Amino acid sequence: MAAAAYRSGELLVNEWDGLTHDYTHKRGIVHKEILLPAHAPQSFADRSTLWNSVEKIEKSGDAQLAREIEIALPVELSPAAQLALVRSYIKDNFVAAGMCADFAIHDRGTGNPHAHIMLTMRPLLPDGRWGAKCRKVYDLDSQGQRIPNGKGGWKSHREDTTDWNDRGNAEKWRAAWAAGVNHALEAAGRPERVGHRSYKRQGIKKIPTVHMGPAASQMERRGIATEKGDINRQIAADNKLLKEIKARITRLYNWTKGQADVPQGGSVLAQLYQAQAEVNTSKATTRAGKVKALKANAALFNFLQSNGIGNMAQLYEKVEAINRDYYELRGKIVTAERRISALSERLEMWAQYQRTKPVRQRLDKVKPSKRAQYQQEHEAELSSFDAAVRFLDNLKESGEAVTPKAWQTEVDRLTAQKDLDYQKMRAMREDIKAAEALRKSAERLAREGQAQRKEEQGR
Numbered sequence: 001m002a003a004a005a006y007r008s009g010e011l012l013v014n015e016w017d018g019l020t021h022d023y024t025h026k027r028g029i030v031h032k033e034i035l036l037p038a039h040a041p042q043s044f045a046d047r048s049t050l051w052n053s054v055e056k057i058e059k060s061g062d063a064q065l066a067r068e069i070e071i072a073l074p075v076e077l078s079p080a081a082q083l084a085l086v087r088s089y090i091k092d093n094f095v096a097a098g099m100c101a102d103f104a105i106h107d108r109g110t111g112n113p114h115a116h117i118m119l120t121m122r123p124l125l126p127d128g129r130w131g132a133k134c135r136k137v138y139d140l141d142s143q144g145q146r147i148p149n150g151k152g153g154w155k156s157h158r159e160d161t162t163d164w165n166d167r168g169n170a171e172k173w174r175a176a177w178a179a180g181v182n183h184a185l186e187a188a189g190r191p192e193r194v195g196h197r198s199y200k201r202q203g204i205k206k207i208p209t210v211h212m213g214p215a216a217s218q219m220e221r222r223g224i225a226t227e228k229g230d231i232n233r234q235i236a237a238d239n240k241l242l243k244e245i246k247a248r249i250t251r252l253y254n255w256t257k258g259q260a261d262v263p264q265g266g267s268v269l270a271q272l273y274q275a276q277a278e279v280n281t282s283k284a285t286t287r288a289g290k291v292k293a294l295k296a297n298a299a300l301f302n303f304l305q306s307n308g309i310g311n312m313a314q315l316y317e318k319v320e321a322i323n324r325d326y327y328e329l330r331g332k333i334v335t336a337e338r339r340i341s342a343l344s345e346r347l348e349m350w351a352q353y354q355r356t357k358p359v360r361q362r363l364d365k366v367k368p369s370k371r372a373q374y375q376q377e378h379e380a381e382l383s384s385f386d387a388a389v390r391f392l393d394n395l396k397e398s399g400e401a402v403t404p405k406a407w408q409t410e411v412d413r414l415t416a417q418k419d420l421d422y423q424k425m426r427a428m429r430e431d432i433k434a435a436e437a438l439r440k441s442a443e444r445l446a447r448e449g450q451a452q453r454k455e456e457q458g459r
Contacts, residue, residue, distance in 0.1 A: 003066065004051045006379070007104040007116045008032045012048050016055040020372050023379070028108035031083055035090050035101045041128040044100055051102075054120060057130045066118045067164075069173065073105070073113040074181055076190045085184045086115050093176050097164065098123050123162050134158045242330055245425065248432050249323050251439075257316055319435055322428060329421050336418040343407045343414075346395065350404045353388035360385045 001014035005021035009029040013020050034045050044050040054065050071089075073082045083105065090101045100120040107113035123131040138146045139155040146154040163169070182193050308314065359381040366374045375382060392402055 001048075001051050001055060002375070003068070004047055004102060004118060006383075007102070007118060008047060009104075010047060012051070014055060015052045019368070022372055022376065025376065026379075028106050030079065030105050030107050030113075032104040033087075033102075035087070035095050035103070037095050037098050037100070037124065039126055039128060040100055040124055047102060050100060050120075053130070054122075057122065064121055067121060069117040069119065071115050071117070071177055073107075073115060074185060074192070074194070075111060075113060076192055077184055077188055079107075081184055081188060082113060085180055086117075089177055089180045090117060093173055094119055098162070099164065100124070119164075121164070132161055134160050242333070242425075245326060245428060245432065246330075248436065249319070249326055249428075251436075253319050253323050257320075315435065318431070322431055322435075326425070326428065329425050333418055333421050333425070336414045336421075340411055340414050340418070343411045346391075346407050347404060347411070349388045349391040350402070350407075352384050353392060356381045356385035356388065 001012050001016075001019075002021045004010075005012040005023045006026065009023050009026040009032070011020065011022040011024050032047075034047060034050060036042075036044055044053070051066075058065060071086070073086070077085065086103060086105065090103060094101050094117070102118040103115055105113065105115045122133055125131045135158070136156050137159045139157060141147050149155045178194050185192055185194075359378050363371065363374055363378075363382065396402060
């Protein structure tokens with residue numbers, strides 16, 4: 001009842017414990033609605049009736065009363081298109097399966113429109129009564145007979161009456177949302193598209209940006225730099241560097257491979273070096289320009305000498321080695337960035353848990369008559385605490401230990417190693433630049449030779 005009141009911005013009274021939950025002051029709720037399967041009682045269209053019915057049917061103290069799904073809405077769509085998209089998604093994926101859905105769209109104008117969807121956990125029987133979540137199933141032997149348990153009874157286990165708790169649904173529901181969003185964007189004539197899989201699962205060697213959140217997003221729009229914004233700007237620069245170097249190496253690799261396959265004398269590379277050195281020198285008209293030309297010529301000479309490059313086949317081998325080194329470094333960098341991102345999220349949620357824990361602890365000491373007022377005054381902190389607890393609990397359920405100190409140590413180590421790898425990546429630019437100079441000389445000489453042949457033919 002408290003969750004439904006908060007999501008919808010209403011005053012709801014929990015008939016099970018007598019508590020009143022008043023969130024009528026909550027801002028940013030642009031739409032709220034309940035969608036029901038055909039056989040559900042029409043009275044469930046009332047929020048208080050629906051969730052009080054859910055509260056009363058559950059007898060166990062640790063029973064799960066509802067499932068919540070939160071979805072980010074594409075800002076490229078109009079409010080009407082966003083609502084139509086959410087309705088269609090809920091009907092097709094949840095109501096059609098027999099769930100009652102209570103959803104609310106929140107948008108405070110901060111660039112973070114989203115929808116909260118609360119779903120019922122029990123199936124509804126044809127007569128509109130709540131059914132059982134699970135049933136007792138007897139274990140059978142190979143002959144189909146019940147197996148004694150040695151205590152005068154029979155071995156058995158419990159099975160869910162629906163497949164709603166199947167972990168595979170998370171993937172299915174995420175994919176369905178991505179498909180719905182893309183269809184809506186296409187219908188609106190928008191070029192943007194979304195995917196439900198991470199870069200890693202898609203096999204894309206790209207560093208993912210961190211989620212900004214509404215507060216940081218709003219500050220960035222006002223021109224105020226934030227820590228998360230700085231991180232994303234650095235990630236964008238890093239991705240640009242990786243893309244730039246990859247493109248340059250690919251062009252060099254293809255060129256040198258083609259040149260290496262053609263029988264050539266050892267003087268070809270020397271001719272290219274000499275031609276490029278002459279171009280560098282001829283362009284220098286000032287003292288500073290001459291110094292720059294000498295440095296460029298020296299760098300090109302050192303590149304050839306230090307790598308033992310005396311012919312085109314050896315140049316190809318060098319570029320091939322640069323290519324291998326690039327992919328190895330890129331793989332290490334992307335893997336490190338992804339791990340750092342995951343660990344940083346854990347550290348952020350741990351800090352959020354520690355920061356809001358005292359507020360939640362004080363709630364337990366507040367008199368029942370003043371709990372609703374306390375919850376209203378501290379709704380942001382309590383919501384942040386609940387989100388942190390859910391995150392950390394899910395982490396533990398997956399077998400991970402909550403070890404903030406170890407996380408920070410690993411982040412520091414990975415960051416230091418990643419920075420070294422980026423230094424190596426940037427250092428590649430000098431060798432790439434030298435090889436590109438030779439390629440430009442070859443292309444220029446080829447153009448000059450072609451022009452000369454045309455001129456001779458014209459005579």
